[in-house]
Amino acid sequence: MMAKVFTLLRKELVDASRDKRSVLAGLYYAIGTPLLMCGLFIVLINQLSSPEDLPVKMINADKAPDLVRYLGQQGINSGSGEKADKLVLQISSDYPQKMARGESAEVTVIADNSDEKMQDSIRRLQKALQAYSAEMGSLRLIARGIDPRVLQPLKVEMHDQATPDSKGGMILGIALFTMLYSVFISGMNLAIDTSAGERERNSLGLLLSHPVTTGQLVISKLLAVTAFAMLGLILILLISHFAYPLVPWAELGFSISISPQFMLLMLVVGLPVAMLAASLQLFVSFMAKTFKEAQSYLTMVMFIPLALAMSASYNIAPEVLKWLPVSGQQQALMEVIKGKTLPWMELAIASGLTLLIAAILATALARMLRSEKVVFGL
Amino acid sequence: MIKVSNISKRIGKVQALNQLSFSADDGMITGLLGPNGAGKTTCLRTIFGLLKPDEGYAEIDGIDVAKHPVAAKQQLGLFPDPFGLYERLTPREYIRYFAALNGMSKQAASTATAEVLSKLRMEDIADRRCKGFSQGQRMKTALAQAIVHQPTNIILDEPTRGLDVMSTRVLRDLLLQLKQQGHCVLFSSHVMQEVAALCDRVIVMANGKVAAIGSPQQLCEQTGQTSLEEAFIQLIGTDEGIAA
Numbered sequence: 001m002m003a004k005v006f007t008l009l010r011k012e013l014v015d016a017s018r019d020k021r022s023v024l025a026g027l028y029y030a031i032g033t034p035l036l037m038c039g040l041f042i043v044l045i046n047q048l049s050s051p052e053d054l055p056v057k058m059i060n061a062d063k064a065p066d067l068v069r070y071l072g073q074q075g076i077n078s079g080s081g082e083k084a085d086k087l088v089l090q091i092s093s094d095y096p097q098k099m100a101r102g103e104s105a106e107v108t109v110i111a112d113n114s115d116e117k118m119q120d121s122i123r124r125l126q127k128a129l130q131a132y133s134a135e136m137g138s139l140r141l142i143a144r145g146i147d148p149r150v151l152q153p154l155k156v157e158m159h160d161q162a163t164p165d166s167k168g169g170m171i172l173g174i175a176l177f178t179m180l181y182s183v184f185i186s187g188m189n190l191a192i193d194t195s196a197g198e199r200e201r202n203s204l205g206l207l208l209s210h211p212v213t214t215g216q217l218v219i220s221k222l223l224a225v226t227a228f229a230m231l232g233l234i235l236i237l238l239i240s241h242f243a244y245p246l247v248p249w250a251e252l253g254f255s256i257s258i259s260p261q262f263m264l265l266m267l268v269v270g271l272p273v274a275m276l277a278a279s280l281q282l283f284v285s286f287m288a289k290t291f292k293e294a295q296s297y298l299t300m301v302m303f304i305p306l307a308l309a310m311s312a313s314y315n316i317a318p319e320v321l322k323w324l325p326v327s328g329q330q331q332a333l334m335e336v337i338k339g340k341t342l343p344w345m346e347l348a349i350a351s352g353l354t355l356l357i358a359a360i361l362a363t364a365l366a367r368m369l370r371s372e373k374v375v376f377g378l
Numbered sequence: 379m380i381k382v383s384n385i386s387k388r389i390g391k392v393q394a395l396n397q398l399s400f401s402a403d404d405g406m407i408t409g410l411l412g413p414n415g416a417g418k419t420t421c422l423r424t425i426f427g428l429l430k431p432d433e434g435y436a437e438i439d440g441i442d443v444a445k446h447p448v449a450a451k452q453q454l455g456l457f458p459d460p461f462g463l464y465e466r467l468t469p470r471e472y473i474r475y476f477a478a479l480n481g482m483s484k485q486a487a488s489t490a491t492a493e494v495l496s497k498l499r500m501e502d503i504a505d506r507r508c509k510g511f512s513q514g515q516r517m518k519t520a521l522a523q524a525i526v527h528q529p530t531n532i533i534l535d536e537p538t539r540g541l542d543v544m545s546t547r548v549l550r551d552l553l554l555q556l557k558q559q560g561h562c563v564l565f566s567s568h569v570m571q572e573v574a575a576l577c578d579r580v581i582v583m584a585n586g587k588v589a590a591i592g593s594p595q596q597l598c599e600q601t602g603q604t605s606l607e608e609a610f611i612q613l614i615g616t617d618e619g620i621a622a
Contacts, residue, residue, distance in 0.1 A: 007478040011467070018466040018507075203462035206523075209426040210479045211451040372429045 004212055008220035016190045016224060026186030026228060030235035033178045034243045041171065041247045047117045054121055055079025060091040064099075067091070067107075067132060074128045087111045087121055102140055175244070175256055176333050177309045179236050179266065180326070183274040184281075184302055186232020187225040191281035194221050196294035199286075204375060214369040218282070218362050225278035226271075233270045237263045256337065265336060269329050269347065272354040276325055277305070279361035286365060286374065322346045325354040379404050379562055380531055385424055385434035387417075387586075394420040395431070396586040402564040402579070404530065407557050409573040410566040412583030413614060418566035419459065421583070422535050425564075426456060438531055452480065455524035457565075459535035461516050465509040469500060469519045472508065473526050480527035487526075494522045498548065514545035521549065525556070532556060534565035538572055550576060574606045584614040 016022050058078040061068050068078060078084075088110040092098075098105035107129065111122050138148035198204045207217065241258040249256060284301050288294035305326045312327035312334075321327040322343070328350020336342050368374050380402040387395040394417045402408035410418050423429045425436045427443040427450065436443045441450040464472055470491055477487035495504050498518045503511070508519060517537070524532055534553075538546050553576060556563050567573050573580055574594050582589040582597070590597055590613045594606045603609040 004479060004481075007475065011464075011471075011475045014471070015464055015466050201462060201465075202458070202460040203464060205423070205428055206456065206458045206462035208428055209451060209454070209456045209458070210476060211448045211481070212479055213448060372423075375428060 001216070005216050005220050005223075008212065008216060009223050012194060012220055012224035013227065016193070016228065019190070019193055022190040022193055022228070025189040026182075026232040027235070029185040030182055030232050031239055033182070034236060034240040037175055037178055038243045038247050041175075044171075045248055045251050053077060054087070054124060055081070055084040056125060057084040057088045058091065059088065060093055060095065063093065063095040064091045064105075064107075070132050070135075071125075071128055074124075076125060076128055086115070086118060087125060089125065099136075172256060172334055172337055173310075173312070173330070175240075176337065177330060179233065179240060180270060180273060180309060180330055180333070181306065182232045182236045183229040183270055184277045184305055186235075187229035187274070187278055188281055188298060188302070190228045191221075191225045191278060192285045192288075192291055192294040192298065194224065195282050195285040196288045197291050199375075200290050208369070208375060214366045217369065218366040221282055222275065222278050222358075222362055225282060226274045229274035229277055230267070230271065233267065233274065237266060262337065265342075266333060269333060269351070272351045272358070273326060273329055276354045276358040276361075279358040279365070283361045283365050283368075286368065323349050323353070325350060325357060329354070379437075379439055380425060380533075380564055381437040381440075382421070382425065383434050383437070385421070385431045385436065387420060387424060387429060387431050389420065394586050395424065397434070398583075398586060398588060399434075400581045400588055400591060402531075402562050404562045405557060405560045406578045407553055407563045407565070407576050408579045408581065409577035410564065410581050410583060411568065411570075411573050411610065412566075413568060416583045417586040418568075418583060419535055420586075422456075422533055422564075422566060425533065426454065427451065453530050455527065455529040455532040457520055457524040457532070457534040457537055459539070461520040463508045463511070463516055463519060466507060468505050468507055469522065470495065470504045472519060473522045476523045477526045480529075482527060490526050490528070491522075494526045498522055498552070513540045514542060517541055517545055518548065521552065525552075529561075531562045531564070534563070536567060537565055538567065538569060546572070570607045570610065580606075582610060582613050589613045 054076045056071075056076055056078060057080060058068065061078050071077070088108075090108040090110060092106040092108075095105045095107070109122065109125060109129070111118055113119075113122065137151070141148045141151065198207070208214070237258060241260075241263065244256050244258055247256070280301065281298060284297050285294035288297050308321065308324065308327040309330045312321050312330045322331050323346055328346055332343050332347040332350070382401070383399050385395050385398045386393070398417070398421060400408075410421065412418050420429060424431050425438070425443065427436075427447045430444060438450045439453050441453070443450045467475070473494060474487045474491040477490050478484065482490060495501055498521065500515075500518050500522065503515055508516070511519070517540075521537075524534070537549055541549065550572070553563055553565070557578075578593060579591065580594055580597060581591050590600065592600060597609045597613070598604060598606060601609040601612045603612060
């Protein structure tokens with residue numbers, strides 16, 4: 001019984017390893033994605049973070065020399081040119097008079113708030129202006145013999161519990177997702193080749209006319225596809241391990257490091273997902289009559305894990321996603337990489353469900369292959 | 379020994395097999411002769427348990443295929459139409475794979491593979507991948523796969539299609555050799571010549587039914603014709619779908 005499964009599996013692996021298309025499909029994804037992600041993050045970080053010296057176009061700067069000096073200490077300088085034009089600080093012409101009289105002097109910040117790249121800079125300028133305003137206010141109160149603390153009935157202190165790693169939730173989510181998704185991509189071509197491809201080449205009928213059960217056949221194909229999926233995951237983890245440190249995470253105040261411990265955890269957590277991916281892909285491809293047909297079905301089906309994992313990482317998802325296949329694993333891994341403890345309970349249930357669905361699909365497939373309609377595509 | 383009893387099978391709207399009964403004995407070459415669409419391939423697939431009959435049953439060495447498929451298939455070798463080669467494997471790997479699937483140990487499978495490769499004079503192509511093989515080379519590979527595990531029963535579906543003279547001779551010699559060794563050989567064909575030359579017994583099929591059974595000699599006598607071809611046409615009542 002096991003000897004036949006082993007014989008079948010060995011043939012599947014030899015056959016697959018000689019299939020350029022199957023091998024390259026996994027390879028391209030595993031090597032390309034981490035590099036692409038790193039490049040993307042580097043560009044993103046450069047755009048999102050405010051530069052050290054922020055040039056701002058200041059109108060009527062000469063009316064408020066003290067404010068300008070204060071801003072200058074914060075690295076916000078009066079500048080000109082295209083970059084400075086995007087953020088304009090307009091100081092009203094009656095600024096010195098109003099200041100002298102102890103009234104509110106008007107300053108206007110002109111910028112495009114919908115420009116994602118400018119968000120950080122706008123906030124920085126606003127914060128600096130508010131700080132200056134508070135300082136001036138305190139000075140005015142002191143000049144009138146009043147303790148400035150009367151204006152602060154509440155003293156709010158913020159204890160930020162976020163570890164540096166927990167801040168980049170979304171970016172982490174995307175990075176983790178691309179790794180977990182590799183188990184879906186790496187084995188896909190093999191899954192099609194060994195099912196729809198086998199039927200297309202007329203070898204399925206021959207294989208079934210030999211003394212093997214459809215159960216043995218399904219198990220061996222499942223193991224072969226899972227092996228390819230896991231190889232893809234190992235590869236993408238290795239590449240990520242070396243590629244992610246190249247991104248200047250420090251500018252965002254957190255870092256993603258793919259440590260050997262995390263890689264190990266990911267492999268353990270990824271195994272049930274790989275088995276689910278394999279059984280799902282085999283099940284769908286065996287229903288298709290040709291390679292091409294299977295490909296178009298799978299493209300649609302593969303959208304489900306994509307949607308599950310993505311919604312889990314964007315925090316827009318209902319709680320229930322914590323317990324479901326793919327999204328459960330994704331969330332558990334995110335917790336870990338954020339430096340929190342592994343949610344054992346959720347992960348165990350999500351993994352159990354994952355394996356259960358894989359087993360149901362495999363059983364259904366073994367039963368399906370006993371039907372002449374499926375084997376001959378009648 | 380292959381025995382088919384009262385098998386009926388409907389595929390879609392077509393009654394492919396209709397109360398078909400016959401047997402093929404050990405040490406004999408039995409030909410399943412019929413025009414295109416007579417139900418030959420359907421019949422062979424039913425014997426292999428790939429199709430389930432609506433009625434009746436098929437037995438291999440006394441084992442019901444539908445009830446004990448794995449045990450029954452253990453005693454069968456199939457030369458299918460189309461061949462179903464794995465193009466990325468070499469003939470040696472391909473043949474050894476099927477030998478192992480039939481329960482042979484690694485060592486025994488390798489030895490049996492080497493033997494059958496030399497028997498079919500395939501040593502020159504044994505370690506080349508099947509991709510790009512000629513029709514004759516493909517035929518030999520498929521044939522080796524069918525006999526490597528020495529099954530008592532060998533079934534061939536249209537074995538001579540697309541073969542040149544040399545390949546046909548290799549095939550014919552092998553079938554005669556198998557018969558002498560006491561195997562039961564059953565093959566389907568619509569080619570008169572090879573049936574007349576090889577078969578001890580001919581089962582003439584038309585419209586999913588047995589039209590006549592007997593040696594080529596008997597069929598001629600039964601119909602009062604001098605050639606098998608004439609006898610055949612008279613038996614099935616038409617000359618449609620026959621190759622001389």
